[in-house]
Amino acid sequence: xxxxxxxxxxxxxxSYNDNxxxxxxxxxxxxxxxxxxxxxxxKKFINCFGQxxxxxxxxxxxxxxxxxxxxxxxxxxxxxxxxxxxxPDSSCSYIAEVGRRISDDFFISLAHSNCANTPSDTLxxxxxxxxxxxxxxxxxxxxxxxxxxxKKTELLLNNDLSGTTSPFCK
Amino acid sequence: MTKGYIAFxxxxxxxxxxxxxxxxxLEERWLFEAISESYLPLLDTFESLNTEGVEYxxxxxxxxxxxxxxxxxxxxxxxxxxLNKIIELTEKEMDRTKGHPEFNGLAQMYNKKYxxxxxxxxxxxxxxxxxxxxxxxxxGKIEIITSAATHGFLPLLGINPESIRAQIAVGxxxxxxxxxxxxxxxxxxxxxxxPQVEPVLKENDIEYFIMESHGILYADPRPVFGTYAPxxxxxxxxxxxxxIESSKQVWSSVEGYPGDFDYRDFYRDIGYDLDYDYIKDxxxxxxxxxxxxxxxxxxxxxxxDKKPYNPAWAKNKADMHAGNFMFKREKQIEYLSEYxxxxxxxxxxxxxxxxxxxxxxxxxxxxxxxxKIHYEQDxxxxxxxxxxxxxxxxxxxxxxTSSSWGHxxxxxxxxxxTNDWIYRHLHKAAERMIQLANExxxxxxxxxxxxxxxxxxxxxAQSSDWAFIMRAGTMVKYAEKRTKDHIGRFTKLYNDIKENxxxxxxxxxxxxxxxxxxxxxxxxxxxx
Numbered sequence: 001x002x003x004x005x006x007x008x009x010x011x012x013x014x015s016y017n018d019n020x021x022x023x024x025x026x027x028x029x030x031x032x033x034x035x036x037x038x039x040x041x042x043k044k045f046i047n048c049f050g051q052x053x054x055x056x057x058x059x060x061x062x063x064x065x066x067x068x069x070x071x072x073x074x075x076x077x078x079x080x081x082x083x084x085x086x087x088p089d090s091s092c093s094y095i096a097e098v099g100r101r102i103s104d105d106f107f108i109s110l111a112h113s114n115c116a117n118t119p120s121d122t123l124x125x126x127x128x129x130x131x132x133x134x135x136x137x138x139x140x141x142x143x144x145x146x147x148x149x150x151k152k153t154e155l156l157l158n159n160d161l162s163g164t165t166s167p168f169c170k
Numbered sequence: 171m172t173k174g175y176i177a178f179x180x181x182x183x184x185x186x187x188x189x190x191x192x193x194x195x196l197e198e199r200w201l202f203e204a205i206s207e208s209y210l211p212l213l214d215t216f217e218s219l220n221t222e223g224v225e226y227x228x229x230x231x232x233x234x235x236x237x238x239x240x241x242x243x244x245x246x247x248x249x250x251x252x253l254n255k256i257i258e259l260t261e262k263e264m265d266r267t268k269g270h271p272e273f274n275g276l277a278q279m280y281n282k283k284y285x286x287x288x289x290x291x292x293x294x295x296x297x298x299x300x301x302x303x304x305x306x307x308x309x310g311k312i313e314i315i316t317s318a319a320t321h322g323f324l325p326l327l328g329i330n331p332e333s334i335r336a337q338i339a340v341g342x343x344x345x346x347x348x349x350x351x352x353x354x355x356x357x358x359x360x361x362x363x364x365p366q367v368e369p370v371l372k373e374n375d376i377e378y379f380i381m382e383s384h385g386i387l388y389a390d391p392r393p394v395f396g397t398y399a400p401x402x403x404x405x406x407x408x409x410x411x412x413x414i415e416s417s418k419q420v421w422s423s424v425e426g427y428p429g430d431f432d433y434r435d436f437y438r439d440i441g442y443d444l445d446y447d448y449i450k451d452x453x454x455x456x457x458x459x460x461x462x463x464x465x466x467x468x469x470x471x472x473x474x475d476k477k478p479y480n481p482a483w484a485k486n487k488a489d490m491h492a493g494n495f496m497f498k499r500e501k502q503i504e505y506l507s508e509y510x511x512x513x514x515x516x517x518x519x520x521x522x523x524x525x526x527x528x529x530x531x532x533x534x535x536x537x538x539x540x541x542k543i544h545y546e547q548d549x550x551x552x553x554x555x556x557x558x559x560x561x562x563x564x565x566x567x568x569x570x571t572s573s574s575w576g577h578x579x580x581x582x583x584x585x586x587x588t589n590d591w592i593y594r595h596l597h598k599a600a601e602r603m604i605q606l607a608n609e610x611x612x613x614x615x616x617x618x619x620x621x622x623x624x625x626x627x628x629x630x631a632q633s634s635d636w637a638f639i640m641r642a643g644t645m646v647k648y649a650e651k652r653t654k655d656h657i658g659r660f661t662k663l664y665n666d667i668k669e670n671x672x673x674x675x676x677x678x679x680x681x682x683x684x685x686x687x688x689x690x691x692x693x694x695x696x697x698x
Contacts, residue, residue: 007679007680009654010662012657013661022594024585025325026585026586032590034594114329121384121388123388124388127392129566130567133563134377134402134406134565137405137567138372138406
């Protein structure tokens with residue numbers, strides 16, 4: 001009897017009444033952000049700056065490339081809660097802020113995100129090659145013969161064993 | 171003389187689709203089909219290779235969800251019921267096709283096959299497939315590795331490091347429970363690597379994992395040997411990269427072997443072809459047509475006019491393809507070995523279910539390939555990743571890049587416009603689970619039960635399969651329902667625990683439905 005009972009249909013909440021923004025990388029050139037601005041945060045803004053400034057300001061995402069120390073703004077819909085963001089740079093760390101933009105120089109952040117890293121989409125230019133017994137790194141022991149294990153690898157690099165591209169699908 | 175190695179890695183996974191609340195569940199058929207079409211044929215392959223004295227090595231990852239289902243008495247009994255039903259259908263088919271020898275022979279083949287499956291499963295293995303895999307592992311022929319608890323796609327769960335820790339730690343606990351030892355390697359679900367997995371793998375004594383090719387190729391510094399030698403990350407974990415060339419030969423829908431015109435056509439199944447009144451007792455109880463496993467046609471070509479399947483032709487083709495695969499690997503290894511001081515390794519990971527379920531002749535191909543490698547050449551040898559790193563412990567230090575083996579190579583399959591809505595709920599539930607674990611370190615009684623169930627619901631919600639199915643566009647409603655059910659149950663548990671008002675009857679009901687990981691300890695979610 002107990003085991004036949006239904007635990008019903010579940011509906012997911014529209015909102016968690018949070019004030020937050022989360023950022024994840026979809027690929028080397030695309031981030032995905034979702035956010036929620038709480039009523040409380042909005043009230044605080046209005047108490048502090050006034051309803052007029054809220055109305056006059058535009059909702060934006062500020063996307064900051066932490067690695068290259070540059071930022072850009074993306075205007076968002078007043079009612080939107082997520083966005084895919086094109087980013088030019090792979091192998092970089094990004095954070096995003098959701099907030100209100102009053103003028104070109106005046107942005108008020110309402111929430112800032114975690115840091116998301118875009119993966120690499122190209123061969124590394126770093127061709128230094130250090131070899132070691134993996135057990136040394138595993139056990140965090142010193143690597144006594146590290147220098148001896150550094151190998152000349154020019155021949156191998158010239159033969160381009162690492163240069164093939166992946167089909168990126170199963 | 172052996173110049174290099176091939177590492178075959180078969181990844182065996184199904185999401186947790188046990189539905190005791192229904193008498194007959196369509197999704198449980200995924201398990202039954204995989205047992206009949208992949209796991210039993212592969213075990214038969216290994217068995218016959220052993221009997222013939224063929225030396226082979228293979229690595230098998232079996233996910234905790236699959237292990238738990240294979241060990242579940244209810245599902246074992248339902249599999250037997252399923253087999254009896256198919257045997258009944260094949261008997262009807264032998265009668266129906268009497269005047270058509272090209273189909274009648276196939277009906278007899280299926281009848282024999284499913285009767286044999288029943289005998290092997292029930293009478294020989296005593297319903298315990300896992301013990302057979304364990305036996306092979308103990309013989310040293312196959313290495314079994316672990317995976318994340320419910321196959322969570324880790325790069326998109328890393329917002330909460332505790333989620334990654336729980337996925338991996340619970341996965342390892344399940345492995346140890348079934349195999350009695352610790353795994354040396356892990357299959358990261360969907361080959362989904364991100365640097366956040368490393369501390370957790372290290373904490374759990376995992377030595378190696380498998381990556382998509384470009385996870386290695388784009389590593390920093392640039393790996394000198396590409397994917398033909400593993401790299402070691404600065405934290406001491408060994409990463410193996412999938413070989414592009416051998417992957418395409420098997421996976422590619424255009425150039426891959428499984429698309430050969432002589433092989434059995436997966437999509438032409440009597441569940442769709444025959445009159446409804448005739449087939450209705452063997453398809454979905456709600457009348458939806460589904461695969462029955464009885465398929466009479468070969469791929470034939472790019473045509474709807476399919477010709478009858480000819481097992482002898484298909485077997486002959488599998489033999490040719492095995493020879494072709496071996497020849498190409500020999501040439502590949504010969505070339506690579508000229509430039510490498512250590513023997514190259516070609517890593518060939520595939521879904522286990524490709525062999526037999528999708529590619530019916532896959533297990534025959536594998537058997538023929540292993541026999542050819544054993545008898546017909548001495549350039550290449552089969553190896554497991556563990557053996558390779560034992561023999562070749564010196565490797566290049568490099569940091570892999572985040573990647574997956576999904577379409578386009580990163581997170582697109584599991585994060586796109588069809589499924590992105592799940593992440594705010596998954597991340598929130600993880601945050602709440604961490605909060606619950608931190609607030610209740612020593613819970614007892616019903617509260618402890620509720621906390622453990624909350625951990626189960628969260629893990630089940632995190633299966634990569636739901637997002638994948640939403641993207642693939644098949645069974646979307648089921649995937650959406652599973653996500654909503656587990657998040658919904660989790661949320662009710664969260665609220666009940668916070669309010670100290672646990673609904674015991676409801677709790678026992680969902681414990682019965684979502685009974686995975688009976689030994690889980692919610693404290694795994696305590697803050698890192």
